[in-house]
Amino acid sequence: MxxxxxxxxxxxxxxxxxxxxxxxxxxxxxxxxxxxxxxxxxxxxxxxxxxxxxxxxxxxxxxxxxxxxxxxxxxxxxxxxxxxxxxxxxxxxxxxxxxxxxxxxxxxxxxxxxxxxxxxxxxxxxxxxxxxxxxxxxxxxxxxxxxxxxxxxxxxxxxxxxxxxxxxxxxxxxxxxxxxxxxxxxxxxxxxxxxxxxxxxxxxxxxxxxxxPVETRQQASYRQVLAFIESHLADPALGPPAIAAAHHLSLRSLHRLFAQQGRTVSGWIRQRRLERCRRDLVDPRLAHRPVSAVAARWGFRNNAHFTRLFTASVGMSPSAYRRHQQLARQRPPGED
Known part of the structure; x- marks a missing residue:
């Protein structure tokens, strides 16, 4: 800045x-x-x-x-x-x-x-x-x-x-x-x-x-919910009902908070989980960990479902993405 x-x-x-x-x-x-x-x-x-x-x-x-x-x-x-x-x-x-x-x-x-x-x-x-x-x-x-x-x-x-x-x-x-x-x-x-x-x-x-003001309370509540989601991404049960209950909100109020930001609750959880999985898949220290274990670590119960979501988001399967990143690290600098 x-x-x-x-x-x-x-x-x-x-x-x-x-x-x-x-x-x-x-x-x-x-x-x-x-x-x-x-x-x-x-x-x-x-x-x-x-x-x-x-x-x-x-x-x-x-x-x-x-x-x-x-x-x-x-x-x-x-x-x-x-x-x-x-x-x-x-x-x-x-x-x-x-x-x-x-x-x-x-x-x-x-x-x-x-x-x-x-x-x-x-x-x-x-x-x-x-x-x-x-x-x-x-x-x-x-x-x-x-x-x-x-x-x-x-x-x-x-x-x-x-x-x-x-x-x-x-x-x-x-x-x-x-x-x-x-x-x-x-x-x-x-x-x-x-x-x-x-x-x-x-x-x-x-x-x-x-x-x-209502806007200030909503912004503070929204930020609290985001922090809660971030700290519970590994929990497969994380979803709108659990989040609403933890913050004493109705489901309708919770969904309204996210709609005001142009987001959905489930969509944000999915996005953050996929980002965590992408990070793990490119981490050399976790190269031995199966893709299914990476998915499970971040709350995806069904590996086939995870693969479909990941492919739709990234444009390649999780395994292909991991191999692509490994080859990119091995490629000499300056070589396309």
Whole structure:
């Protein structure tokens, strides 16, 4: 991705100026804050900030650091910007009014950037520094009064296997991994999806899900269903009834979710299973595995049925596709 995409590093500045440069960068991109670090003479940090339309995704790497947003730094003209952070390596201890929570890898936390708080970022056990993702957005973008979201300031929102929060965490990691592949139009669409998931996480924590617009609730529900399907592709019983029951939806509502995306539930399951089978068939480490075992691994009970579906999708049988890919790997470079 190009355009509104900024990458910076303190290593482009003299060692003695690096902490001041980081302080300036954070003030320009968020709000003024102060820093304390025991690496002041070797402060190696980097940031990449990507504009996704409704939100900004930031990717940070930095050493152990204490971030301080003191009461004296706040003013009535401060922008209303909220920030959800996701540590990937290291952890952050968030403090406010003598209360604290610790956000480790895979666990989301929420900050009202303008309000007083302190965050102590701790490197991992190997001393490799901290890596974190953050999504920033104006409070005005939320589909309910922003002052309600402010109630979550300096709290941990969980993650891991915790429903919609886990979905947002996984979504942010996926976006960061593929951000260079986005066109400007892709970036705006991904930003909209991200904001819907952010709104759903906040509303769920505030018990305000009913206040979300119908479109936002549907988008969050759709993303949850996709994640459920992805994690259950190997189950032969995976189908609309099981999916609807797992998400407390009627079959009609489930089918409507997919119809709004121009898809069908069964068609999406079939597509994802075939893609997993294609991946296994070209994997040299699985060359010994029979085609029928590959099919069964991804939920196809009937090998003949799988062969017909695969041939219709790829244009050749699974066995022929595997041989074709094996020959392609053996062919010398440049030879057609």
């Amino acid at each position: 190009h355009g509104n995409d900024l990458s910076v590093s303190t290593q482009d500045h003299p060692p003695g100026d690096r902490v001041d440069y980081w302080r300036y960068l954070m003030a320009e991109s968020l709000v003024p804050m102060d820093f304390q670090t025991d690496r002041s003479t070797a402060f190696n940090a980097s940031a990449r900030m990507v504009d996704l339309g409704d939100v900004t995704l930031s990717i940070y790497q930095f050493p152990s650091l204490r971030v301080i947003r003191s009461p004296r730094m706040t003013t009535s003209s401060d922008p209303e910007i909220y920030k959800i952070s996701l540590p990937l390596r290291g952890s952050g201890v968030i403090e406010r009014d003598r209360q604290s929570c610790t956000s480790g890898p895979g666990q989301l936390s929420f900050l009202d950037a303008a309000s007083p708080h302190e965050v102590t970022y701790v490197e991992d056990a190997a001393g490799r520094g901290s890596t974190a993702l953050a999504v920033q957005f104006p409070g005005s973008m939320l589909p309910f009064p922003a002052d309600q979201a402010r109630l979550l300031h300096a709290t941990c929102l969980a993650g891991g296997d915790d429903g919609i929060a886990a979905l947002l965490a996984n979504h942010l990691v996926t976006v960061a991994r593929h951000v260079d592949e986005f066109t400007p139009g892709d970036a705006v669409r991904v930003g909209g999806i991200t904001l819907d998931l952010v709104s759903a996480v906040i509303a769920n924590r505030l018990d305000r899900v009913s206040a979300l």
